């Protein structure tokens with residue numbers, strides 16, 4: 142149960158046994174209005190407005206988007222352009238100061254068993270659910286494949302192959318029943334029979350509890366070989382079904398939908414409890430004094446959360462939003478966490494290998510061997526460096542999902558992912574220009 146290529150980094154799951162704790166209520170939150178794939182939201186509140194926890198504060202009519210809800214009660218103190226935590230680019234953001242009461246909107250339990258699929262989907266949309274694995278793709282869109290792409294398989298991604306992160310692992314152990322209820326809702330929306338939960342075989346306890354609790358529910362728990370990036374959508378689908386997503390294609394092209402563990406629980410909370418997505422579990426790990434898994438409010442400020450994990454242990458050199466393989470290094474710690482934040486990984490100087498490439502590719506072929514997409518990373522990077530974006534595109538640069546396996550073992554430390562990312566951004570620009578011309 143695995144895929145071709147991939148690597149074995151040190152897993153460093155130092156928070157695997159740490160139960161999820163509730164973070165302190167933030168005194169202030171910053172909500173960037175673009176924290177999902179798709180159209181940014183527009184604010185529907187004004188400066189000075191009082192808002193409750195769970196109240197919708199921004200939305201858009203675009204289909205590929207997700208509304209944003211306040212995660213505290215208090216007053217809107219500002220609406221202004223602030224740096225986005227991942228891109229660093231200014232993005233319209235709503236700032237709310239807490240009244241420390243955490244007064245919530247009415248959230249009623251719902252009898253949902255007999256609701257039709259369309260109604261379930263519209264609840265999922267209205268309550269702002271997006272993929273919590275990191276990509277933050279709006280969930281209602283993923284659950285609305287076109288008619289010509291029938292879905293027969295739902296895969297729940299419990300691999301959590303990213304080193305250091307343990308949120309999905311803890312959720313599988315601590316929220317098992319809610320997870321299964323969420324999976325059943327998603328299965329109903331998609332109208333599929335085959336459901337798999339893929340879990341790396343280093344999480345024996347999660348495999349055991351889910352196997353026990355899914356007996357008789359037509360949900361198969363699949364232990365997967367522990368190898369990075371086992372949790373990539375395409376690698377996961379291949380490991381479980383042996384189906385291959387075609388180049389440039391999507392899982393729906395081969396009848397599959399993949400959903401993350403946290404997303405399935407968020408779906409359950411929205412549908413069964415009328416709870417919008419205003420909090421999530423993240424792992425705070427690496428060089429902090431008390432690494433932990435925390436249930437945090439959306440928009441909470443990173444440095445406040447790090448304090449709750451016992452503060453920095455030594456002098457931080459890198460703060461990564463996410464894990465070390467696919468996360469993004471942050472320029473500062475006064476930025477907010479967003480819906481797609483799965484963790485904060487802190488590294489000191491000694492943890493970072495700052496070797497820079499000084500020599501050319503020696504054609505050892507390691508990057509090709511390790512690439513789970515069977516690309517030629519060395520060649521794509523060379524084309525990108527020489528501005529031959531057309532050739533990089535012909536070599537399927539867009540199929541790279543930036544897992545970092547190629548750069549991990551490169552003996553000459555060529556920044557392969559940097560160049561491939563550059564090629565992808567140029568390809569997208571060229572495609573947008575061509576579309577405008579039409």
Ligand code: SF4
Nearest residue numbers: 512541543544545547
């Ligand atoms: S080329 Fe892309 S998909 Fe392949 S190993 Fe490198 S980063 Fe991963």
Ligand code: SF4
Nearest residue numbers: 502503505506508551
């Ligand atoms: S791993 Fe590095 S040195 Fe080896 S072929 Fe790839 S780019 Fe060249």
